[in-house]
Amino acid sequence: MTLIISWIGVDDKKDGKEISSIYIASDSRYTWGNAGKFDYGIKVFGSTKHPEIFGFCGDVLFPSTILGQIIPQIDNGILLNDDDNLNEKNNKVFDFIKSSLSTYPKDFLGNSFTILHASRFKKEFKLFKTSYDGNKGIKNEEITLPKESTRVFSGGSGKSEFDTNCQKWEDEKHNNYRTSRAVYHCLTETLKEIKDPRTGGLPQIVGLYRIENMRLFGIVEDAKKYIYGKQSTEDINSRSIEWRNENFERVNPDTLKILEGAQRQPS
Template identity: 80%
Template structure:
């Protein structure tokens, strides 16, 4: 069923605290019961042309299929337009999901549930929405409140209990990374290293939004190797086209596999 989390970074501005970034991250494991697993499954998505990112947990087939349809339609401005506000964009995405689910074979979802996160931005306004399909078999959509502090804003999936337990360590005001956005990713990395839930595993995968530009895809450096969507990356033709991070969310040089020159080291 997986583990999915979302968190925000908040900066101090003249007019008060403002959200400066939002992230959605997950593990990389697809499972078939407890017997079969695949650790290169894509669970986070984003548009390269508009500030829209997504992630899911639970049933794999419907969310991965529907997000595979939504992203190209966002990229080509079929589903949303460049002047649509955050609520309008999410409403159109939700309506697209709902109309698709109405024609989806009900037997395929008989015992399955899922959650889809949608983070979006218009100008400087960030929003996060959660679409759920639960045991009542009704598709629901709700905004997730974003606080004025850098912290986790959502965790879900079968690995949630283990993540939330470990997260208590970072929620301690005495912790070096208390109230920092990097703390959430560090907690995710540690959780996946020690996870007991057989349906959660593999390397982390992450997408994010900043105040400018669109989806940021992050590569992961782990044990002197590079990974994208859980799979080791040996393609070095254009490694610098994305950002690379280690377990402490420090920026990494994809060529040397060391901390990027000038990048700030983070306390563990």
């Protein structure tokens, strides 16, 4: 069933605190009961043309199929308009999910799923959650975002282990208290020690900043590069995306060392 999380980064501005970034991250494991696992499954998505990112947990086939339909329609200017506000954009996304679900064969749908949708309009960010329960049906709601850097959502079968591990980073005495890197530290450590057999593999992350659209992050772990959980052994154009190490520091993909000018972070 997986682990999915979301967190925000907040900056101090002269007019007060403002959200500067939002991230959705997940593990990379797909499972089929006890029959098998696949640790290269895509669980986070984003638009390269509009400031929209997504992630899911729970049932795999329906959310991955629907997001695979939504993203191209956003990228091609079909589903959303440039002047749609945050609620209008999410309402259109939810209507698409709901109408698709109404025709989906229920015998092939898992008991539950959650789809996160983070969006930006001008300088404002919002996070929405669409959840389905076999007994209660489907619903959509906004997740309130505070004015401090912190995790704002965790879900899936790995949630309890992740939440327990995060307690040490949420101690005011910790070096990384109230930082976005603290949430990522917790994610990487949880995945290394996870007991839940349905959660595993390397982390995968998409994010939104104040400018531009979805950012896909490559992961550097043990001097190796990974994208969506899969090691990048092919001859790829590594410089086309950002790369982060386990401290969430920006990394040069050629040398696998901290990027020149990047701030080192306490562990």
